[in-house]
Amino acid sequence: MKNAAPIYQELASRLSAMIRAGTFSPGDRLPSVRQASREHQVSISTVTEAYRALEDQGVIKARPRSGYYVPPPAFDPGKIPSAARHSTKPVRIEHSAIFESVMDLAENRKVVPFAAAAPDESIIPSAKLATITHGVMRKFKSDALRYTPPMGRRELRTALSRRLLVAGIKATPDDIITTHGATEALLLALRATTKRGDLVAVETPTYFGILHLIRDLGLRAIEVPVCPGEGMMLPALETALKKHRIAACVVQPNFQNPIGSVMSPESKKRLAALSEIHGFTIIEDDVYGELSHDGSRPSSIALHGGNVIHCGSISKTVAPGLRVGWIVAGTYQPEVKRLKTIQCPWNATLSELVVAGFLDAGGYDRHLRRIRQLYSLQCARTRQAVIQHFPKDCRVNLPEGGFVLWIEMRDGFDSEAFTVDAVAKGISLVPGTLFSPSGGLRNCFRLSCGFAFGPRTLDAITTLGKLGARRC
Ligand SMILES: Cc1ncc(COP(=O)(O)O)c(C=O)c1O
Structure with a gap:
């Protein structure tokens, strides 16, 4: 008869399956060791060992003085935007006709504000x-x-x-x-x-x-x-x-x-x-x-x-x-x-x-700890939704900090026309041309994750995915 797996391994497999099934999503914090010991009716040292094993496998990540988290989706180099093509000659920056309309919409609460690289009410310590x-x-x-x-x-x-x-x-x-x-x-x-x-x-x-x-x-x-x-x-x-x-x-x-x-x-x-x-x-x-x-x-x-x-x-x-x-x-x-x-x-x-x-x-340091987690979570969830709902060949950055996503679509994609389509559906974003000194990067755009991810965000990403596919 085979030896049964140690209890900590069984717990680790159970938790791993829960993560795969989406019970815990990227950015989520796992229950504390004490809470998990109560929930799974095992000792504290069994939970500690299970969490360590999952950490060794890269399934979860410890954050100092904060707990264990599900990390963002595995690094997929194929999906990361490439270094931008650039002009090697000096350029004079042109005024962009779309700039002011993008700025006017950035703080408009009636639209889903992917254009605004700004914290929303969930972040501001009012x-x-x-x-x-x-x-x-x-x-x-x-x-x-x-x-x-x-x-x-x-x-x-x-x-x-x-x-x-x-x-x-x-x-x-x-x-x-x-x-x-x-x-x-x-x-x-x-x-x-x-x-x-x-x-x-x-x-x-x-x-x-x-x-x-x-x-x-x-x-x-x-x-x-x-x-x-x-x-x-x-x-x-x-x-x-x-x-x-x-x-x-x-x-x-x-x-x-x-x-x-x-x-x-x-x-x-x-x-x-x-x-x-x-x-x-x-x-x-x-x-x-x-x-x-x-x-x-x-x-x-x-x-x-x-x-x-x-x-x-x-x-x-x-x-x-x-x-x-x-x-x-x-x-x-x-x-x-x-x-x-x-x-x-x-x-x-x-x-x-x-x-x-x-x-x-x-309490500035406490505030920072809280918002770093929120931004990380909001980026991970929005990124995940983009990967799921956008054409398969689009590339999305994996920010190490901050709260913006940079999305690169295939060559020929017109992000300015896409921005107009999105605004007509009540969604703002910033086309790539605004980020380029020489007016290039037309196939890219930026989404801000400064606001709490929820059903409205998911709907908006689904809509953007469909609009994006039509323009590809
Ligand atoms: C990289 C960067 N620098 C500067 C600013 C402007 O910051 P402030 O609002 O403090 O003027 C922004 C705002 O979006 C930014 O993203």
Whole structure:
């Protein structure tokens, strides 16, 4: 007679079958060890052994101080978008006719808002912020509603100087200038480091807001492709540096929008070294840096040296409507301060005091842990639905953090026409052309997973899948 399998193995097989059957989906947390021991009527050590065995098989993943989770669907290289084809010549960014209509729809609650890369009410800590706001008004009275000098409120700059240490940025409160979101920080960084006609290296695809700033400042762009799992492809940048004088390089090293990639410490170090060798400034856009799906916090490029201007905001982590961002400009600090004093001298005082309160004592770390899990779950579920309902040859990224999905359809697919089809069905999204400095990437589009996944989302993905198949 064969020996019966140990009880922990039986439990592991049962749990594995439950995961395959969809009782637990990607992103779901498994019951705690204690709860599982009660549910399956086995000892705590049996559950612990079963969870360890499943972890060894890659079926579940432990998250420090959080529990065991079902990881996103297995990495399928065939389904990951390829590095974008790019122009190797400098380009002038064209205005996109569809840009304003996409922006107008982004926050429209009547449509399913796949266009809005913004947290929704399930993410924004409204009740906590309301309590802090009352406390701030009681403490500061009308001072909380007065003009703030151009550097921003010291309370916020002090809180940020502590927070930035986690990313490896050593900045005193006097090294930080607060801004009207990361958008103003990026504008200041570009204005301080370039003059009209200069060449700026930008990722392709990249966040369209950066492209519009470059265009409006009369700058030219040179495209550097972003590769899933790698981030900015440095060999392409090095080729460009051999041919052109580049004034600045705008890069999102952590959870790049829209690819979701992270540059490795080695790549960050290499980029920092290149900036010193070739004399260009790295403008680091790190708005997603705190939103890893596994709880780690990747570093700023500044940790590795180089000429780095760091830009950030709380738009993706706390609330975009507070309009709180910052810039750490290093040697450019006096120039950035001069420009800020002319451009937008007064900051949003109340917002800055509230954010300072939240960062200092309001449970920001707990909030981050919660939203990282939610974003990870929402991305995994939306990705799964796309894989199920879209044509089989489409490719979807597997973001390591943040909350956007980048979908690549077959060549010839027109994402602008597809966007018009989607809007007619009450669904917004952003066509790929907006992410391309040279107006390419027409066969791609971006879906945001900033809002809770539910039946409405699933219906919308099913509809998009059908519309997409018709346009293929
Ligand atoms: C990569 C990136 N940078 C900057 C911004 C703008 O951030 P903010 O709202 O803080 O101005 C966004 C917003 O979508 C973004 O995705």
